Amino acid sequence: MAGLADNDTVTTIGEGGKRVWLYPKWIRGKMLTARTAVHWLLIVLLLIGPWIDIGGHPATRIDIPGRRIYFWGATLMATDGAYLLFLFGFVVFGVFFVTALFGRAWCGWSCPQTVFLESLIRPVERLIEGEPSKRRKLDAAPWKGSKFVKKGLKYAFYLVVAGGVGTTFTAYFLGRDGVIEAQLNPLSHPGGTATFVIITGLLLFDFAYFREQTCLVVCPYGRFQSVLLDRDSLAVLYDEGRGEPRGKAKDPNAGDCVDCKACVQVCPTGIDIRKGVQMECIQCMACIDACDSIMVKLQRDPGLIRLDSERHISASLAGKGKTDAPAAADSTASSAGAPAANTNWLSRAFRPRVVIYGLGLIAVFSILVFVLGNRQPVGLDLHRRSGVAPYVQMGDGSVQNSLELRIQNRSGEPRQFTVELVDEDGTNLLVPGGQLTVEAETTRQFPLFLIRPSELGGGDVELRVHDEQGFTDSVSIEFLAGSRPADDPRTGGEA
Ligand code: SF4
Ligand code: SF4
Incomplete structure (x- = not known):
């Protein structure tokens, strides 16, 4: 060779x-x-x-x-x-x-x-x-007559192709309505407009010169x-x-x-x-x-x-x-x-x-x-609410935990979820609003409250989440039982 x-x-x-x-x-x-x-x-x-x-x-x-x-x-x-x-x-x-x-x-x-x-x-x-x-x-050849026409035609075509690809590339991010809006009113989507201009410019440079x-x-x-x-x-x-x-x-x-x-x-x-x-x-x-x-x-x-x-x-x-x-x-x-x-x-x-x-x-x-x-068509995550005391001792002696249930609906249709306790051990579940509705392909967070008589102490609590389309799954969290009164400043006093 x-x-x-x-x-x-x-x-x-x-x-x-x-x-x-x-x-x-x-x-x-x-x-x-x-x-x-x-x-x-x-x-x-x-x-x-x-x-x-x-x-x-x-x-x-x-x-x-x-x-x-x-x-x-x-x-x-x-x-x-x-x-x-x-x-x-x-x-x-x-x-x-x-x-x-x-x-x-x-x-x-x-x-x-x-x-x-x-x-x-x-x-x-x-x-x-x-x-x-x-x-x-x-x-x-020197720049005159037919050279102007041919080169003009060629570069116009390059511009159309580069602009078309630039538009489509931007539409990958903004969506078709977004990219049309950006092209009609460039200042409405500065990021999209910049993407379009950069991609079109780079492609034009590549087609016409860099190759x-x-x-x-x-x-x-x-x-x-x-x-x-x-x-x-x-x-x-x-x-x-x-x-x-x-x-x-x-x-x-x-x-x-x-x-x-x-x-x-x-x-x-x-x-x-x-x-x-x-x-x-x-x-x-x-x-x-x-x-x-x-x-x-x-x-x-x-x-x-x-x-x-x-x-x-x-x-x-x-x-x-x-x-x-x-x-x-x-x-x-x-x-x-x-x-x-x-x-x-x-x-x-x-x-x-x-x-x-x-x-x-x-x-x-x-x-x-x-x-x-x-x-799974649905993703669940149960966690404690941030910015809120993890547990609060109520005036009647019971203990309340403030939780948040995040539901991710990955399916293409809205779903209505019901949450209930798996074990009847004396714990009460409070779900504000009752049923939880999550739109298609959306994630939403819902506050939940678990309330227990203090003598039951702590331990794991399991919640079942289901809907009418047949989805059912469970999530659990440790119930925190404390002895701080509701007006204790360290707990935030939330009841
Ligand atoms: S095409 Fe290339 S390899 Fe084939 S005969 Fe011609 S010079 Fe030789
Ligand atoms: S780039 Fe294409 S034409 Fe050139 S040597 Fe390689 S295969 Fe052959």
């Missing part, structure tokens, strides 16, 4: 550190079709979430004042932090697992930056300004992916054993690579994948389509650039007797003709890191399913 020195510089940094602008070519192919389909599915899911309702709520919304999150039919409330933690763990282990197995699938296929840039921004740019040679000419630099310079994932990958992870790779030495198609001593550079011309990050695995590769697979189309034209087998593991490619190289890497035991490559795809899935799947990530993923997912499956 090529030495590190060949990859030492970033292709988009030119003489004196100047930015080298890329004009990637667009080429049809199986990978492009599949990737575009995935990208558009994600674009639609990302953009419609806050604008459509599921079960009377936005499909996706992070309602900070209401302290709840709506996610495609599920409602998580402020006290559901544990679920969010497991969800986060699931996403993290999921990314680790998929990366160890399939390489940077996230970057090329699901990252919002790639999704919008490759499947919306670049196609429209191509439509307005034409293919790379025309775009290059247009950029070099692949986000992946190369800013994105942290590109940096730490190397620790998630190993020689058995799938990556977009050039089969050097088959392709080298490069030469003309008619040269019988040349390999399959005709050095047409089609793979380089389509690369959105401007790299030459023939130099080996590079941090800049976002695994978009455009070079696979490009090279396959050349191979088909030359009536050779596709797959000179393909999704494969480094170990398998190296094994193919070793088979050709020009290895710079150890041959692998799992080699199934042929040294001539068509590449043998790395089909040894079993050995690839049972690598230590894949097993560890996979077990972590299964564990977090199982816990998440278990806790969500056992999630």
Whole structure:
């Protein structure tokens, strides 16, 4: 494989550190079709979430004042932090697992930056300004006539997309009515307006100027992916054993690579994948389509650039007797003709890191399913009232404890709860108002009073809370029996 020195510089940094602008070519192919389909599915899911309702709520919304999150039919409330933690763990282990197995699938296929840039921004740019040679000419041309029109049209489109995404992103927090209100009257929601302006501005900067630099310079994932990958992870790779030495198609001593550079011309990050695995590769697979189309034209087998593991490619190289890497035991490559795809899935799947990530993923997912499956529609918490004496000795000799019952109704309908004592041991329960009504997806606190003859002393008291929808649960608290009179200043004298 090529030495590190060949990859030492970033292709988009030119003489004196100047930015080298890329004009990637667009080429049809199986990978492009599949990737575009995935990208558009994600674009639609990302953009419609806050604008459509599921079960009377936005499909996706992070309602900070209401302290709840709506996610495609599920409602998580402020006290559901544990679920969010497991969800986060699931996403993290999921990314680790998929990366160890399939390489940077996230970057090329699901990252919002790639999704919008490759499947919306670049196609429209191509439509307005034409293919790379025309775009290059247009950029070099002086500012007049058609350049103004084309550039104006292009930037107007960028602004619409950036504004649309900025609006939707803000709607994730403010809700659709809130974001519309904020846009009609920016001062009514300063936070929302600021979010909209910042997101729109950043996206516009990214679409119009920064582009692949986000992946190369800013994105942290590109940096730490190397620790998630190993020689058995799938990556977009050039089969050097088959392709080298490069030469003309008619040269019988040349390999399959005709050095047409089609793979380089389509690369959105401007790299030459023939130099080996590079941090800049976002695994978009455009070079696979490009090279396959050349191979088909030359009536050779596709797959000179393909999704494969480094170990398998190296094994193919070793088979050709020009290895710079150890041959692998799992080699199934042929040294001539068509590449043998790395089909040894079993050995690839049972690598230590894949097993560890996979077990972590299964564990977090199982816990998440278990806790969500056992999630009660109602949450109860019985505690002493703050700012009030924990117990008070009444004039008739009985002792009163002032409590507070917090009821969280996680269901989508209002509920009426009844509270009663579990044991008839002489304790009296006083519930101001009798029945306790809690609106849908709301938490409310209710004062309760326990009164006992002082001779009964302290001990645990259990309360049963139930409603007509069949919910029943119990909570308990220790009854505090004291001897302070009601007018004792230390008790606050509350009766
Ligand atoms: S090398 Fe190929 S897969 Fe990697 S970013 Fe460039 S075109 Fe995409
Ligand atoms: S597209 Fe294929 S044949 Fe052309 S330079 Fe790239 S690897 Fe070689």
